[in-house]
Amino acid sequence: MSDTARQTGLIVALDTQDPAQAKAWAHAVEGVAGVIKLGMEFAYAAGFQAVADVAGQRPLFLDLKLHDIPNTVGAAVKALSHLRPRMLTLHAVGGAEMMKAARKACDEAFPEGERPLLLAVTVLTSMDNHALAEVGVPDDTRTQVLRLADLAMKSGMDGLICSAHELKALREALGDKPVLVTPGIRPAGAAKGDQKRVMTPAEARAAGADWIVVGRPITQAADPAAAAAAIAAELAA
Numbered sequence: 001m002s003d004t005a006r007q008t009g010l011i012v013a014l015d016t017q018d019p020a021q022a023k024a025w026a027h028a029v030e031g032v033a034g035v036i037k038l039g040m041e042f043a044y045a046a047g048f049q050a051v052a053d054v055a056g057q058r059p060l061f062l063d064l065k066l067h068d069i070p071n072t073v074g075a076a077v078k079a080l081s082h083l084r085p086r087m088l089t090l091h092a093v094g095g096a097e098m099m100k101a102a103r104k105a106c107d108e109a110f111p112e113g114e115r116p117l118l119l120a121v122t123v124l125t126s127m128d129n130h131a132l133a134e135v136g137v138p139d140d141t142r143t144q145v146l147r148l149a150d151l152a153m154k155s156g157m158d159g160l161i162c163s164a165h166e167l168k169a170l171r172e173a174l175g176d177k178p179v180l181v182t183p184g185i186r187p188a189g190a191a192k193g194d195q196k197r198v199m200t201p202a203e204a205r206a207a208g209a210d211w212i213v214v215g216r217p218i219t220q221a222a223d224p225a226a227a228a229a230a231i232a233a234e235l236a237a
């Protein structure tokens with residue numbers, strides 16, 4: 001698929017502990033965000049009934065970044081299936097057996113199809129080469145992302161979480177099939193915060209992202225609806 005033909009969607013990360021705030025943000029980005037993301041901050045603070053309440057009929061990216069032994073991760077995937085997420089994350093460094101267990105559990109929990117996309121987190125966008133070296137990985141971020149991406153796709157994952165910096169290399173190595181989702185997105189001039197490997201929405205689209213994930217540049221803006229609309233316009237330009 002050529003870069004110009006690719007549609008890149010916007011996922012808005014509703015990172016808060018407050019269900020009323022999450023609902024307000026979800027409402028503000030209605031029609032602009034293709035998917036809303038609720039993660040561990042919200043689920044741990046507000047609980048899974050609140051996750052279901054905020055998501056309602058909206059497509060949900062449930063970002064819990066599962067990482068445990070295969071039996072536990074498989075059981076967790078089944079336990080979460082009632083939420084019917086559109087996307088679910090797990091850490092690729094959990095290994096092939098863990099990812100295969102997640103995929104098996106997912107197939108069993110959704111026998112009719114329509115199962116969540118399983119997305120493997122490669123190297124967090126908050127990490128750089130130095131941070132990788134600190135956890136014992138001597139390779140650079142790109143090499144490690146490509147290694148984990150290959151393992152993830154061989155282990156039944158549908159897609160990958162990566163930074164926009166690795167998109168071109170991933171497309172070259174793996175083609176169009178993997179769903180590539182990129183956080184660490186910052187509109188020009190926005191504060192990076194704790195993110196290290198960042199790109200603008202337009203750059204991520206040009207590099208081959210299927211979805212970008214944006215949190216604080218929208219949720220902490222004076223007008224979240226306008227901020228989301230501006231990013232969507234940048235993706236559509």
Ligand SMILES: O=C(O)c1cc(=O)[nH]c(=O)n1[C@@H]1O[C@H](COP(=O)(O)O)[C@@H](O)[C@H]1O
Pocket residue numbers: 013015039063065089121123124125126161162183184185193195213214215216217
């Ligand atoms: O899995 C994720 O969504 C994720 C992976 C990653 O490598 N980096 C990353 O930032 N995220 C998530 O993407 C969102 C980014 O938020 P902002 O930095 O506020 O735009 C947060 O909810 C993170 O949990």
